[in-house]
Amino acid sequence: MDDLKEKGIKAFAWDFFGKIMTHGMGIIVTIVLARLLEPSEFGLIAMIMVIIGIANIFTDVGLSSALIQRKKVLPIHYSSVFYFNLIIGLILTLITYFSASWIAEFYQNNVLLPLTEVMSLSFVINAFSSVQTTKLRKELNHSVLTKASFIASLLSGVAGVILAFHGAGAWSLVSQTLTFGIIYNLVIWAVSQWSPALLFSFKALKQLWGFGFRMFLSGVLEAIFTRLDYLIIGKLFLPETLGFFQRAKSLNLMVAQYTSGSLMAVLFPVLSQLKNNLLQFQKVIIKMMGIICFVVFLLLGSLYLLSEELIVFLFGVKWLPSVELFQVLVFSGFAYPISALLVSVLHGRGKSKENLHLQVRKKAFVFINFGGLYAWGIDAYLYGLVVTAIVGVILNILYVSREIKLPFILFFEPIIDQSVITVTALVSTLYLVMLMEEWVFIMKFFLFLLIYILMNWVFKTSSFKYFMEQLYPLLIKK
Numbered sequence: 001m002d003d004l005k006e007k008g009i010k011a012f013a014w015d016f017f018g019k020i021m022t023h024g025m026g027i028i029v030t031i032v033l034a035r036l037l038e039p040s041e042f043g044l045i046a047m048i049m050v051i052i053g054i055a056n057i058f059t060d061v062g063l064s065s066a067l068i069q070r071k072k073v074l075p076i077h078y079s080s081v082f083y084f085n086l087i088i089g090l091i092l093t094l095i096t097y098f099s100a101s102w103i104a105e106f107y108q109n110n111v112l113l114p115l116t117e118v119m120s121l122s123f124v125i126n127a128f129s130s131v132q133t134t135k136l137r138k139e140l141n142h143s144v145l146t147k148a149s150f151i152a153s154l155l156s157g158v159a160g161v162i163l164a165f166h167g168a169g170a171w172s173l174v175s176q177t178l179t180f181g182i183i184y185n186l187v188i189w190a191v192s193q194w195s196p197a198l199l200f201s202f203k204a205l206k207q208l209w210g211f212g213f214r215m216f217l218s219g220v221l222e223a224i225f226t227r228l229d230y231l232i233i234g235k236l237f238l239p240e241t242l243g244f245f246q247r248a249k250s251l252n253l254m255v256a257q258y259t260s261g262s263l264m265a266v267l268f269p270v271l272s273q274l275k276n277n278l279l280q281f282q283k284v285i286i287k288m289m290g291i292i293c294f295v296v297f298l299l300l301g302s303l304y305l306l307s308e309e310l311i312v313f314l315f316g317v318k319w320l321p322s323v324e325l326f327q328v329l330v331f332s333g334f335a336y337p338i339s340a341l342l343v344s345v346l347h348g349r350g351k352s353k354e355n356l357h358l359q360v361r362k363k364a365f366v367f368i369n370f371g372g373l374y375a376w377g378i379d380a381y382l383y384g385l386v387v388t389a390i391v392g393v394i395l396n397i398l399y400v401s402r403e404i405k406l407p408f409i410l411f412f413e414p415i416i417d418q419s420v421i422t423v424t425a426l427v428s429t430l431y432l433v434m435l436m437e438e439w440v441f442i443m444k445f446f447l448f449l450l451i452y453i454l455m456n457w458v459f460k461t462s463s464f465k466y467f468m469e470q471l472y473p474l475l476i477k478k
Contacts, residue, residue, distance in 0.1 A: 025150065025153045025154050025157060026153055026157065027314075028157070029153075029157030029158075029160060029161060029176070030250075030314075030315075031314050031315060032161050032164070033160060033161065033164050033172065033173070033176075034247070034314070034315040034316065034319065035315065035316050036161070036164040036165060036172075037164055037169065037170070037172070037173075038169075038240075038243075038318075039239075039240045039243030039244055039247070039318065039319065040238070040239040040240045040243055041169050041170040041173070041239075041243070042173070042242075042243040042246055042247065043234065043238075043239030043240060043241070043242035043243035043246065044109070044111060044112060044115065044170045044239055045115070045170055045173045045174065046230050046234065046242050046243065046246040047103075047107055047109075047112060047230065047231075047234040047239070047242065048103070048112060048115055048116050048119050049119075049227075049230070050227045050228075050230045050231045050234065051096065051099075051103060051116070052096070052119060052120075052122060052123075053223055053226075053227050054220075054223045054224055054227055055092050055095075055096060055123065056092075056122075056123065056126070056223070057216070057219045057220050057222075057223040058088060058092060058220075059085055059088050059089055059092065059123060059126065059127055059130065063081045063084065063085075063205065063208050063209075063216075064081070064130060064131070064133075064134040065347065066208035066209070067081060067131075067134050067135070067138060067208065068134060068137060068138045070207075070208065073138075074204070075197055075199065076197075076199045076200075076201050076204045077204045077207070077208065078131055078135060078194065078196070079196045079197045079198075079199040079200065080199065080200050080201050080202075080204040080205050081130075081131050081134075081205070081208070082130075082131040082196040083196065083200050084205060085127045085130050085131065086124070086127045086128070088123075088127070089123040089124040089125075089126065089127030089128075090123075090124050090127075092120075092123040092124075093120045093121060093122075093123045093124045094120075096116065096119070096120035096123065097116075097117050097120040099116075100112070100113050100114075100116035100117045100120070101113055103116050104116065106235070107234055107235060109239070111170070115170060115171070115174055118174055118178070119174055119177065119178070121178060122177060122178060122181055125178065125181040125182060125185065126181050128185045128189075129181075129184060129185045129188045129189070131194075131196070132188045132189070132192040132194055133145060133188065135192075135194055136192065144188070144191050144192065145188075147187070147191070148184055148187040148188045148191065149184065151183060151184075151187050152179075152180045152181075152183040152184035152187060153180065155179065155183050156175075156176045156177075156179035156180035156183060157176060159175055159176060159179045160172045160173060160175055160176030160179070163175050163176075217356050217359075218352070218355050218356050218359045221359045221360065221363050222359065225363050225366045225367070228370055229245075229249075229370070229373060229381065230242065230245075230246065232370065232373055232374060233245055233373070233378065236374070237378075241378075244319065244321045244322045244325060245322075245325055245378065247311075247315065247319055247322045247326075248322040248323075248325035248326035248329055249325075249329060251303075251310075251311070251322075251326055252303070252326060252329040252330060252333050253336075278404065278405070281345075281349075281404060282404055282405075282406055285341070285345055285400075285404065285406075286406070286410060286411075286466075287466045287469075288341055289338070289341060289411055289414055290414045290461075290462045290463040290465070290466035290467065291463065291466050291467050291470065292337050292338060292341055293334075293338065293414040293415055293417070293418045293463045294414075294418060294456070294461075294463035294464060294466070294467045295467070296333075296334050296337045296338070296418075297334060297418035297419065297421070297422040297452075298422075298449070298452055300330050300331075300333050300334060300422065301422040301425060301426050301448055301452065302445055302448060302449070303326075303330050303333075304327055304330045304331075304426065305426060305429060305430075305444055305445065305448055306444065306445060307323050307326050307327050307330070308320075308323045311323050311326065325378065325382065328379075328382040328383060328385075328386070329382060329385070331386045331389075332382075332385040332386045332388075332389035334389065334393075334415070334419075335389035335390070335392055335393050338393055338396070338415065339392055339393060339396050342393075342396035342397065342399075342400045342411075343355060343358075343396065345400045345403060345404060346358070346399065346400065346403060349403060349404075351403060354399060354403065358395060358396065358399045361395055362388075362391070362392045362395055362396075365387075365388045365391050365392070366388050366392075368384075368388075369381060369384035369385065369387070369388050372384045393415065394412075397411040397412060413462065414461070414462055414463045417459070417461045417462075417463060418461070418463055421452060421455045421456060421459075421461070422452065424451075424455065425448050425451040425452045425455060426448065428451050429444060429447050429448040429451060432447060433447075
């Protein structure tokens with residue numbers, strides 16, 4: 001158990017700091033591209049990525065998750081999934097290529113035709129490294145994944161910036177995406193100790209299919225409903241509007257990437273190994289719930305407070321229309337990291353059927369909100385996201401508390417605590433700022449941070465306790 005914990009912590013550290021390096025590099029590249037390109041050009045790529053993102057879930061139909069969840073995995077399982085993914089990737093490339101004219105016609109924008117044709121190559125490119133990535137995740141070997149992602153992010157970012165500087169427009173974003181996939185493949189194949197054997201078995205795929213198929217259906221729902229807003233906005237509004245929305249939503253997703261992203265990548269394999277030890281399973285989940293709530297609400301409050309200065313400083317004045325969109329999105333941003341943790345409980349326990357039922361119920365509320373987008377516009381949709389986020393988290397807690405036999409309030413208490421503390425700290429900070437004539441925006445952050453931590457300390461919240469339990473040994477060791 002101690003060995004698993006040590007491997008989990010090491011993997012989390014590699015993945016977390018790797019994401020900081022990789023996304024840090026990505027942020028720098030995005031800042032440069034946002035200043036070189038127009039919002040409409042980002043909007044064009046967002047239109048294409050809706051189709052690419054939804055279709056991408058079909059590349060392995062949930063088999064990668066099944067490889068991680070399954071205890072005994074033989075070489076024939078890995079090789080069969082590799083060749084299956086390659087075939088599906090090739091099929092999706094051909095379908096997307098020959099559907100490019102239909103996609104351009106749907107959006108009534110012929111500029112999308114050649115962009116879509118070239119972007120269709122991403123399916124077959126990504127298929128080459130999917131099994132190696134899955135195997136490394138299962139083994140908690142995130143150091144290799146981190147290095148590969150960072151190198152690919154760096155070199156593809158340089159390529160995109162050079163093309164944008166020479167006036168390539170939206171093509172610079174296409175080039176960046178494809179170059180990342182190619183370089184990642186080259187690095188992962190060079191450093192990974194696994195390569196496919198000349199083995200293929202439908203029986204091996206069928207053994208993975210029971211768990212994987214339900215994971216696949218859940219993934220389809222997630223892929224569609226997280227991108228359908230891009231599709232509707234791209235259809236109803238100008239590319240510039242979609243560009244502003246895409247920039248606001250991408251910035252908001254940084255919270256998920258820096259908090260839950262690394263944790264979920266590591267937690268799923270760890271929980272899969274603990275699924276028969278309910279008491280230990282419960283302890284891990286409750287602690288992770290508290291830590292995530294503490295970190296997420298701190299980041300969300302900071303992002304809301306500094307939203308205008310942050311967007312103008314990073315991307316320039318031309319992106320100001322994104323500020324208001326971003327501020328509303330922040331209020332729903334707490335749901336993704338918390339939901340990712342709770343869904344990992346069902347994944348780790350092998351409850352793919354229950355997870356599918358949960359996703360269907362949650363998506364019913366999201367679908368209703370899409371009706372608000374169509375009828376009343378983007379503002380109504382954004383405020384509706386806050387409501388659907390709350391409902392989704394409540395449903396997640398109901399399913400998980402029943403699965404691992406813990407009271408509902410144990411999961412909901414840290415959310416309420418940190419919500420109240422965040423709002424109070426925000427209001428207090430904004431009030432104090434009004435009393436001053438000039439404030440450097442970084443000072444606003446430190447004031448908010450001080451009030452946030454002080455309130456957690458005074459009220460002795462469980463989230464603060466769990467966070468300090470993990471942080472204190474690290475500080476002592478340093």
